[in-house]
Structure formats: C-alpha cells, structure tokens
Amino acid sequence: MDPKLIFKDILEKGKVPFVNMEEPYDDEFSINVNLGNFKAACLELHKVLKSPVMMLFATDVRAKRGVFTLSCVFSSVKYRKWITVTTDIDGEDPRFESLSKEMYSASLFEREIKEMFGIEPAGSPDSRRLKLHDEVWPEGLYPLRKDFPAVASLWRDPAMSCKDVCVGGVTMSAAASGEYKFKRIEGEGVFEIPVGPVHAGIIGPGHFRFSVAGEPIINMEARLGFTHRGVEKILEGRTVSDAVKITECVSGDASFGHSLAFCQAVEKICGINVPEEASVVRAMMLELERLYNHAADIGGMAVDVGFSFPSAYASIIKESILALNKELTGSRYLKNVNRIGGVNKNLTIEDITCLRGSLKGILKDFGELKDMLYNSVSFMDRVDTAGILKKKTAEDLGVIGLAARASGIPMDIRKDFPGGTYKKVRFDVIKESGGDCLARLNVRTAEFAGSAGMILQFADILKCGGQKLFADHPAVRPGSGLGYVESWRGAVLYWVKLDEKGTIERCKIVDPSFHNWEALSFAVLGNIVPDFPLCNKSFDLSYSGNDL
Amino acid sequence: MFEIIKNRLFKGVVTGSLRGMGPSRPEDLEALGQELKTAIHKRFGRSFHIREVDTGSCGGCESEIIATTNPIYDVQRFGVDFVASPRHADALLVTGPVSKNMALALKKTYDAMPGPKYVITLGDCAPDGGLFKGSYYVEGGVKNILPVSAHIPGCPPDPMTIIRYLLILLKV
Numbered sequence A: 001m002d003p004k005l006i007f008k009d010i011l012e013k014g015k016v017p018f019v020n021m022e023e024p025y026d027d028e029f030s031i032n033v034n035l036g037n038f039k040a041a042c043l044e045l046h047k048v049l050k051s052p053v054m055m056l057f058a059t060d061v062r063a064k065r066g067v068f069t070l071s072c073v074f075s076s077v078k079y080r081k082w083i084t085v086t087t088d089i090d091g092e093d094p095r096f097e098s099l100s101k102e103m104y105s106a107s108l109f110e111r112e113i114k115e116m117f118g119i120e121p122a123g124s125p126d127s128r129r130l131k132l133h134d135e136v137w138p139e140g141l142y143p144l145r146k147d148f149p150a151v152a153s154l155w156r157d158p159a160m161s162c163k164d165v166c167v168g169g170v171t172m173s174a175a176a177s178g179e180y181k182f183k184r185i186e187g188e189g190v191f192e193i194p195v196g197p198v199h200a201g202i203i204g205p206g207h208f209r210f211s212v213a214g215e216p217i218i219n220m221e222a223r224l225g226f227t228h229r230g231v232e233k234i235l236e237g238r239t240v241s242d243a244v245k246i247t248e249c250v251s252g253d254a255s256f257g258h259s260l261a262f263c264q265a266v267e268k269i270c271g272i273n274v275p276e277e278a279s280v281v282r283a284m285m286l287e288l289e290r291l292y293n294h295a296a297d298i299g300g301m302a303v304d305v306g307f308s309f310p311s312a313y314a315s316i317i318k319e320s321i322l323a324l325n326k327e328l329t330g331s332r333y334l335k336n337v338n339r340i341g342g343v344n345k346n347l348t349i350e351d352i353t354c355l356r357g358s359l360k361g362i363l364k365d366f367g368e369l370k371d372m373l374y375n376s377v378s379f380m381d382r383v384d385t386a387g388i389l390k391k392k393t394a395e396d397l398g399v400i401g402l403a404a405r406a407s408g409i410p411m412d413i414r415k416d417f418p419g420g421t422y423k424k425v426r427f428d429v430i431k432e433s434g435g436d437c438l439a440r441l442n443v444r445t446a447e448f449a450g451s452a453g454m455i456l457q458f459a460d461i462l463k464c465g466g467q468k469l470f471a472d473h474p475a476v477r478p479g480s481g482l483g484y485v486e487s488w489r490g491a492v493l494y495w496v497k498l499d500e501k502g503t504i505e506r507c508k509i510v511d512p513s514f515h516n517w518e519a520l521s522f523a524v525l526g527n528i529v530p531d532f533p534l535c536n537k538s539f540d541l542s543y544s545g546n547d548l
Numbered sequence B: 001m002f003e004i005i006k007n008r009l010f011k012g013v014v015t016g017s018l019r020g021m022g023p024s025r026p027e028d029l030e031a032l033g034q035e036l037k038t039a040i041h042k043r044f045g046r047s048f049h050i051r052e053v054d055t056g057s058c059g060g061c062e063s064e065i066i067a068t069t070n071p072i073y074d075v076q077r078f079g080v081d082f083v084a085s086p087r088h089a090d091a092l093l094v095t096g097p098v099s100k101n102m103a104l105a106l107k108k109t110y111d112a113m114p115g116p117k118y119v120i121t122l123g124d125c126a127p128d129g130g131l132f133k134g135s136y137y138v139e140g141g142v143k144n145i146l147p148v149s150a151h152i153p154g155c156p157p158d159p160m161t162i163i164r165y166l167l168i169l170l171k172v
C-alpha cells in the first residue's frame, strides 16, 4: 500500500491536518505540519505506531527562511519506515507547545532544544538545563544557533556580554552563577548521598544523588553533561570526510557504530552505493564491537559484586578481542575503518584464518566464564531481581536497545530494518522478560554467542580480495537524511543535513544512552545503595555519548 | 567453586602472554616492566599511585588505562596502581579535552592530593582539546588549569604505549 495513503489515513483518523507529505527515501517518510498541529500529529503517530520519540531536534534556518525547524522522528517496524514530523517555528519568538506531559519520551529532548536553541517548550514540566551547567554557562547564550560563533575565542568577547573571570586558574563565566535544582525528598530519616562527578573507579564523570530511607533507595537523580564538548557544533561546517574522525570519538566504546551511522546518513543523501564486500566488513566490525563490549560488561557486573576471578577472565576475553581487532584493522577500537562510501580495510584470507582461530579460543573462554557465573549461587543471588526495569516504565521512558530487550521489548534494528547485509545471516533477537540485572546479563551472554555466530557467517560470505571496498568519487550533494545502526547498546541515530558546498549544516546525534539513562533512576528504586554499581553496570551507558 | 578451581588450573598463568595479542612481544613487556619497577623503587619507594580523572573523554582512553591492569599486562606487579581517592595518589592522570563542566572538579581533585604531586595527561584530547579544540565548551587543554609534567600520546594510547611512557616519565 502506498505509504502516503497510510499516513494520510492515520492523520485523518486523528483529525490532524497536514501541509504535505513526501517519501524522500525508501526507509523514510516525512510529514510537514503547521506549528499549531505539531503536537497533535506527534501524539497521534506516537499512539498509532507505538513508537517512543526516537529523536526530537531543532535546526536553525533563520538565515534563509527566518524560522527554526523542529523535527520529531518515530520508527515504525510495521511499515519499515522512519517517520519525521516537521514544522516551522517563528524565528523572533521561538516557542512550541511541550509534548512531554503526554509523551514522556520527548522530555529530555525538549530540555536540550531549550538550552541549545533558546526555543521554549511552553508548558514543559521540567526545563532545567542538561548539558550547559548553570554554574559555568550563562543564561541566554544558545550555542547551536547559527549566529553563535563556532570559535570559542569569539564568545569570550566582552561584547557578547559574557566576560570571563579566572577563579584559581579555572575560567568561569561571570554571568553564570546558577545552581542546579535537584528533586528533593524530605522527611524523617531521609538522607541524601551525593556521588560524583569524579568517581572512585576509572570511569566517566557524572553526578548521582540518592535519597535513602534506611538502606533502600527511594529516589535517585543523575545529573550528567560533565563530558559535554559541543560535538554537534564542532561538526558544523566540516567536510563529510573530516567528520568521520570526529564521530569515532563521540563515544569511544561505540566508535564503529557511531561512524557507521554517520556514513550511512551521508551515503543515503548522496546516493552512494556501498560495495557489497564493504557492507559485509562493516557488519562484521559492528559485531566485533558488540563482542568486546559485552565481554567487558559481563566482567564489570562480576566486579561490582566483588567476584574478581570471573571478571579477570572476562578482561582476558576483552583483551583478546581488542587484539584481534588490531590484527584485522590496525586499530583496537576499529577506528579509521569506515569512510564515506565504504571501508578502508580489506580482509584477506589470512585475516579470516586468524579471525576463526581467535574466535574459537574466545568462545571457549567465554563458555567457561558463563559457567563460572551461572554456577555461582551467590552471584546469581545478587543479579536476580536486582534493578528491575518494568516493561511499562521502559515503554513510557522510550528505552531502547539492549535494555529494552531485557525488559520484554523486542526491538533490534538489525531485524527491524535489516538493510542488505543482515538479511543474509541467521540470528535471533534476544528477548528477556525479567527486566532485572539477570535479564540484562542473559541478553548479553546470548548476544555474545549470536554475534560470534554471525561473524563466522559473514566470514563465509566475504570474497577476500579483488573486490571494491568503497564507491568511487562520491559526489557530495545537499540534502538531509537519517543514519541508524544497532550498536551494542542500541540504536545510534544520526540525522545529517548537508549544504550546497557539501559541508555539514547540522548533525543531530542520538546515542542510545540518551534514551536510557533515566531508566537507571527507575531501576534502582527500592534497591540498596551497594547494588547501585551493579545496576549501573548492567545498563553500562555512555557518559560521552549522552553528553555529546 | 569447582568451575573456578578448574579454570584456575587449566588456564594457568596468562600474564605477559602477548602471543596472539598483536605485534608486541612478551619479552618487551617483561623488560619494560622490570625497568619500570626499578625506576619506581628509586623514586617512590615501592609503588606509584595514580588517580585518574576523566574531563570529557570519549571513554576510549579509560578503556585502555583499565586494560593495563588486566591479567595480560598486569601493571600492578611493577608497582603502578590506580587508586580511588586523590588523597592516596602520587600522580593525577587526566584524559579528555576538559569540558567546562569538569574544570572545577579537576582543580578540586588536584587540590585534594598531597604533595609532591605530578600531573600526567593521556590521549590526544588532553593537551589542547584535540579534535574538540576551539569548541565553545572545552577549556583548551589541561595545561591551562594545572601544571602538567608529562603526556602520553595516542587516541587512545594502547597499554604498551602507556607503560612505555610511564617509564620515560619516571626516568627523567
């Protein structure tokens, strides 16, 4: 059935008028509405497609048309499409009606739009800033607006009303003196425990504030943004090939997933066909990335309950996979493999032999690791029923990826939007219903085996030599498109807009961590504080991917 | 328990077994490690304690720092250890381009350390912001905030590189 008729029907049933509709690519559909109907259109699609808000972002096109645009992206497995609702917002008095009361998964995105663009989500229940901390960044400076200079030295200019002062060698903005308001729980015997941003382990920075009554946690709020580096602004004005390098550094443990999503978006816009061999290499690398991260996390969960022998075992497995990555691609974290139009690295017959050999050893070690963990009663006792994320909560929050699969939501881009490569191999989407740490552990162990199996199947498909690895002379052309990849945590999404010069006008990045951090706050409720590290590790979300 | 004993016996000692782990040779690691141990003995008594601070890294650098402590490299046996509190540390190992949000925390962590203290930067982001140089939200490098005595380059530097550079740092 013609997608236009389908979506027309959906909107008509919801009595929502629209301006126009188009199908820019096979897997995308876009609906343009007036600002007044934006909320109704989004809510209707949310209801009918049963999709959380996958992305909600603004772009500044005031220079050309005097407006901001606002886009909300949903995904529909049924129609195999990503649906974008867009609208224009007045450039002079930018505001739109907040969606987050009716559709909670929009809430973080709205906060982000407000701090980055100064567009007001009217009626929003929470408008605290996420990434630009009140203590260091003045109100009223919106970095993603086009008239905000890209180069830092310019905004230090006193004329921009933001004079810096130096406090003990630390540059602070004179105008910024705010304080973040945490939600407070008060009452007799309720204690607050602040933790971070600098933690005891070697991990990223974030602040967690627990309210406890006795032992159990009755509220936990995460304040993130500590690794905000301004990635989206840095990307603007870059050529697409320069940008690949930056996308590899958005989240270091998902560098391949991120660069792949970016490359796919650009390839879609420019109509570049990636050679078959290259897409298989890509899929293989994506699975290798999943392998080493799953191994690391399983070890991490063991460490967080003080079970050190298996965790050391897991770190041997991780190291073996990183060494294999290095052997195959020259980079332990699979950097410099992706390029626009394909890959830089050819896999030879020897590489495949090495891969098969290593993988055999890795799988053997992994089997033993699994036995050790699942046969330990005290370990199972710790992970079982700890940190439960209920399916309903996960749906309302818009949780995606691995965490969603562990809570009974079988979403996986590899199956839902398979592209060419994943259609060629057999694998199952792993689903668990418990939603606890054990369920997330089970998903990881099952996916580890699944990914290893897939890598071997990909190895059979590879021709190893004499094949084109990337499309010739990709001509960059203006346009916009969405790249999506099921990275090991979940869907990594890149919405890219290229201008006439072929450079990036806007690049919106959504790491699965951005969707999932809030889930942790709900999962830990009722658990004791010493179980927090375990719960945290069972999600293992990225700080830098969230903060950008 | 049985599984653990079985694996402990069958797996044997993996430390230094770099074969099949990329281009580095096990002899190199051992030689390097012994040198590092001697240097630490000379300058710090017996051990060199490091506190790590992430000021906005992508996580790649952290992953490699952790890798130096895995059973293959096991840098602890040479006297290097990563500690949970700045009060126990001889050196601060800083990664990332220093996000504005982390500048104060970085300074406070440094202030909490007892003297004499060193600051080592790790990863290409740390000296000047690297790929994120010029961004509105990075402070443009650790050296603008703290006195830096050494730098370990790479994006991210692999465990062998980290060990090699630690040795260089301790020797000078």
Ligand code: SF4
Binding pocket: A249, A252, B056, B057, B058, B059, B060, B061, B095, B096, B122, B123, B124, B125, B126, B130, B154, B155, B156
């Ligand atoms: S140097 Fe590279 S790996 Fe290290 S934090 Fe920076 S981008 Fe990440």
